Each structure stands twice: as structure tokens, then as C-alpha cells.
Amino acid sequence: MKxxxxxxxxxxxxxxxxxxxxxxxxxxxxxxxxxxxxxxxxTKIGLEAKSFMDSGALVPDDVIMGIVGEYxxxxxxxxxxxxxxxxxxxxxxxxxxxxxxxxxxxxSLEIADSEIEARMSNRRCCPVCGAVFTADGTNPxxxxxxxxxxxxxxxxxxxxxxxxxxNRLAVYHAQTEPLIAFYKxxxxxxxxxxxxxxxAVESALKKALGL
Ligand code: AMP
Numbered sequence: 532m533k534x535x536x537x538x539x540x541x542x543x544x545x546x547x548x549x550x551x552x553x554x555x556x557x558x559x560x561x562x563x564x565x566x567x568x569x570x571x572x573x574t575k576i577g578l579e580a581k582s583f584m585d586s587g588a589l590v591p592d593d594v595i596m597g598i599v600g601e602y603x604x605x606x607x608x609x610x611x612x613x614x615x616x617x618x619x620x621x622x623x624x625x626x627x628x629x630x631x632x633x634x635x636x637x638x639s640l641e642i643a644d645s646e647i648e649a650r651m652s653n654r655r656c657c658p659v660c661g662a663v664f665t666a667d668g669t670n671p672x673x674x675x676x677x678x679x680x681x682x683x684x685x686x687x688x689x690x691x692x693x694x695x696x697x698n699r700l701a702v703y704h705a706q707t708e709p710l711i712a713f714y715k716x717x718x719x720x721x722x723x724x725x726x727x728x729x730x731a732v733e734s735a736l737k738k739a740l741g742l
Pocket of ligand 1: 585588616618
């Protein structure tokens with residue numbers, strides 16, 4: 532099964548992707564995680580991407596398609612995959628079609644900007660394995676400030692700071708939201724209320740996928 536997770540930053544795409552990996556037994560590709568790893572490793576792609584990411588802007592489509600095209604050719608994608616945070620622009624969606632990718636469903640996680648801004652101020656991330664938690668009690672780590680999965684100290688991502696979140700939401704509305712109509716036209720869009728609890732969103736996604 533090939534699935535796209537759509538939705539603004541902070542809607543819960545990464546959290547739900549982790550659940551869908553277990554359920555569907557397919558890998559997830561998070562372009563955000565891959566870019567952060569590239570920045571950390573100081574690769575050419577990382578150096579190119581950093582300034583865009585720091586300001587909340589999108590990384591250029593050709594950089595993204597380079598990463599994604601390589602990944603999708605890999606053996607691990609033979610039985611399908613989940614795309615988390617990609618495509619982010621109409622051009623990326625069209626490029627996927629040109630690569631011959633046939634999507635089964637585009638799942639749109641719907642949530643208002645005001646709720647996102649409140650959520651992001653509570654988001655804590657693991658800089659080592661990418662796991663995401665909250666500081667407001669909805670999805671806390673077992674030990675405050677420490678990643679449950681790998682034991683690293685949790686941080687607030689630079690791009691989760693309020694002024695950057697504001698930019699990222701503006702970028703989402705201008706460049707990514709048109710994808711909702713794009714996939715609707717193709718009969719692939721399923722929408723889910725992302726303001727619900729993590730478990731309730733997971734149930735709604737399963738239902739939308741007929742599982
Ligand atoms: P994310 O973790 O998905 O919110 O991504 C973090 C940042 O990485 C975004 O704000 C963008 O700067 C960049 N990014 C991730 N995925 C993409 C994409 N598909 N296209 C362009 N930029 C991206």
C-alpha cells in the first residue's frame with residue numbers, strides 16, 4: 532500500500548506514520564527527518580537545505596525529488612510505503628506521478644492553525660532518533676526530557692519556535708494545501724479530524740483505509 536500523509540506541521544503526521552508502519556508493515560519516508568539527518572551529518576544536501584529549514588521555508592523541489600527518487604527505488608519499498616511530509620508542493624506531486632508512483636490514498640490530517648500553534652510550543656523531539664513527545668501531558672515521555680526510545684535528551688526543534696511555526700503555517704497554506712484538491716480530483720483523498728487523541732486519529736485513519 533502506498534500512502535501519503537498530508538497536513539500542516541504539527542498535525543501528527545510523524546506520530547501516525549509510526550503507527551501505520553507497524554500496522555501495514557511498510558516503511559515510512561519522512562523527508563523532514565532525512566533532511567535533519569543530512570544537516571546533522573553536514574552533507575552537501577544538508578548544507579543546501581539548512582537555511583530554508585531554519586526560516587520555515589520549503590527546500591527546493593529538485594533537492595527533495597533527488598532524495599525521494601533514490602529512496603523509492605530501494606528494495607525496502609517493494610511492498611509499499613508511507614510518505615510523511617512529502618509531497619509538499621504541486622510540483623512534487625506531479626513529479627511523483629511522472630515517476631510512475633500510483634498512490635492508494637492521500638490521508639489529510641485536518642486541524643486549525645490556532646491549535647497547531649498551541650501544540651508546537653509543547654512539542655519535544657529526540658535529536659538522535661527523531662521520536663516526538665509533548666510537554667503538556669498528551670504524549671509525554673516516561674522520564675521528563677528523555678527519549679523513551681533511545682535515551683537521548685529531548686529538545687525543542689529550532690523550527691518549532693513560534694515565529695518559525697507562523698512562517699511554516701503560511702508556507703503550508705500557500706504551497707501544500709492545494710494538494711488537498713489535487714488528490715480529491717483523483718478520488719484519493721480521505722480526511723481525518725486531527726484534533727482528536729492520538730488513538731482516536733489512528734482509529735479514524737484505519738477506518739479511512741478500510742482496515
Ligand atoms: P517536517 O519535519 O516534515 O515538518 O520538515 C521540516 C522542514 O524540512 C520543513 O519546514 C521544510 O523546510 C523541509 N522539508 C521537509 N519535507 C519537505 C518537502 N517535501 N519539500 C520541501 N521541504 C521539505
